Amino acid sequence: MSLPRSLAEAVAVDAKSPLQPFRARFALPEGVIYLDGNSLGALPVQTVARTADVVTREWGERLIRSWNEADWIGAPQRIGAKIADIVGAAPGSVIVADSTSVNLFKLIVAGMRAQPGRTEILTEPGNFPTDLHIAEGVASLLPGVTVRTVDAADIAGAIGPRTAIVLLTHVHYKHGARHDMAALSAAARAAGALSVWDLSHSVGAVPVALDADGADMAVGCGYKYLNGGPGAPAFLYVCEALQARLDSPITGWMGHADPFAFGDGYAPAAGVSRFLAGTPSVIAMLALESGVDLFRDAPREALFARGAALFDLFVARMAMLLPELVCVTPRAAGARGSHVSFRHADAFPIMQALIERGVIGDYRAPDILRFGLTPLYVGLADVWRAVDVLAEVVGSGIWREPRFSVRGVVT
Numbered sequence: 001m002s003l004p005r006s007l008a009e010a011v012a013v014d015a016k017s018p019l020q021p022f023r024a025r026f027a028l029p030e031g032v033i034y035l036d037g038n039s040l041g042a043l044p045v046q047t048v049a050r051t052a053d054v055v056t057r058e059w060g061e062r063l064i065r066s067w068n069e070a071d072w073i074g075a076p077q078r079i080g081a082k083i084a085d086i087v088g089a090a091p092g093s094v095i096v097a098d099s100t101s102v103n104l105f106k107l108i109v110a111g112m113r114a115q116p117g118r119t120e121i122l123t124e125p126g127n128f129p130t131d132l133h134i135a136e137g138v139a140s141l142l143p144g145v146t147v148r149t150v151d152a153a154d155i156a157g158a159i160g161p162r163t164a165i166v167l168l169t170h171v172h173y174k175h176g177a178r179h180d181m182a183a184l185s186a187a188a189r190a191a192g193a194l195s196v197w198d199l200s201h202s203v204g205a206v207p208v209a210l211d212a213d214g215a216d217m218a219v220g221c222g223y224k225y226l227n228g229g230p231g232a233p234a235f236l237y238v239c240e241a242l243q244a245r246l247d248s249p250i251t252g253w254m255g256h257a258d259p260f261a262f263g264d265g266y267a268p269a270a271g272v273s274r275f276l277a278g279t280p281s282v283i284a285m286l287a288l289e290s291g292v293d294l295f296r297d298a299p300r301e302a303l304f305a306r307g308a309a310l311f312d313l314f315v316a317r318m319a320m321l322l323p324e325l326v327c328v329t330p331r332a333a334g335a336r337g338s339h340v341s342f343r344h345a346d347a348f349p350i351m352q353a354l355i356e357r358g359v360i361g362d363y364r365a366p367d368i369l370r371f372g373l374t375p376l377y378v379g380l381a382d383v384w385r386a387v388d389v390l391a392e393v394v395g396s397g398i399w400r401e402p403r404f405s406v407r408g409v410v411t
């Protein structure tokens with residue numbers, strides 16, 4: 001796609017995009033250009049009415065009957081099947097549950113226990129902190145198990161006879177580089193190890209083909225590109241061939257084969273349902289489903305193509321207006337996710353000044369300005385304007401005002 005050469009051209013290209021009507025399906029505030037949907041997705045308009053209905057009618061009026069009548073009980077599997085379609089997985093191989101961190105714990109422990117002779121969790125330094133922390137936590141529970149980190153480029157060659165789990169984040173949260181899922185999953189399998197993929201920055205952002213790429217297990221977030229709301233439930237995937245071999249270490253009653261028999265003994269449910277633990281957070285689940293449904297309405301190819309165009313325009317305009325900000329994200333569409341990151345020593349106050357002007361991205365320590373490009377509700381004209389505002393912020397030096405250096409708990 002050729003890039004627009006003016007704001008007017010960007011507006012015209014947006015107007016013709018099959019994605020443009022989706023912008024009105026999000027409750028974004030007037031005057032805000034939201035480039036942080038890779039951290040917290042925007043609110044779908046339909047979620048407001050849906051959650052109101054869940055609360056007032058399904059819960060308020062129908063009370064406990066809604067577990068059956070409204071199929072609350074089937075939500076983890078039902079929404080899991082919808083997400084499976086987005087990540088290229090068979091319908092019964094994804095379940096919605098818990099947080100990404102808890103799902104990582106369940107899958108890594110399950111994978112370690114399924115391979116008793118192997119004692120290593122292999123991952124990369126600088127992986128998202130929770131992935132590293134959970135891996136270390138699992139290692140501390142299982143005698144002899146260690147975590148080894150090797151640089152991304154050396155992972156395939158580092159998988160050895162001790163390796164049980166190759167734990168990778170598909171799209172890196174900071175610089176946005178994407179691993180070759182097919183190649184690394186194959187390398188893990190060839191060495192007798194199991195792959196675990198964190199799809200938090202991939203699901204809904206880039207094409208994912210878990211089954212076709214030979215992934216063994218995966219986890220991912222519901223609150224980023226799926227627009228499920230803050231703290232939305234996460235999901236997990238286990239490939240069909242492995243499902244009967246893996247057991248959850250959190251043997252809660254919702255993962256039981258027959259929870260409403262209320263028996264004393266534990267027997268795992270068939271398939272991925274055994275990875276449920278306790279009662280799902282129903283309101284949050286159904287808010288997530290609303291976001292997933294909206295995502296599934298969008299033409300998938302056009303969505304990813306628009307994401308690529310947003311990236312190219314962002315990078316091209318930055319190179320023209322702010323060449324001193326170094327882009328740290330790979331340029332090739334197949335080698336990255338749907339966010340773009342730039343390095344600047346004063347990234348924090350620059351981002352705060354930008355946010356004050358209505359362009360919301362985020363800062364990642366120590367020196368990264370990060371912008372999520374979410375083609376459901378961001379267009380080329382937004383990117384054009386955002387780079388103009390950023391250039392004005394950097395050029396004017398306004399960000400040097402002390403108030404822009406004040407940090408909150410969450411950055």
Ligand SMILES: Cc1ncc(COP(=O)(O)O)c(C=O)c1O
Nearest residue numbers: 099100101128130169173198200
């Ligand atoms: C790669 C990655 N994994 C996991 C998470 C979050 O995990 P959780 O849902 O447990 O907060 C994030 C973002 O917060 C992330 O970027």
Ligand SMILES: Nc1c(O)cccc1C(=O)C[C@H](N)C(=O)O
Nearest residue numbers: 038039040173174200231410411
């Ligand atoms: N999960 C988050 C939260 O609870 C508060 C603030 C930010 C987040 C995030 O999602 C961080 C995000 N995964 C990242 O890539 O930086």
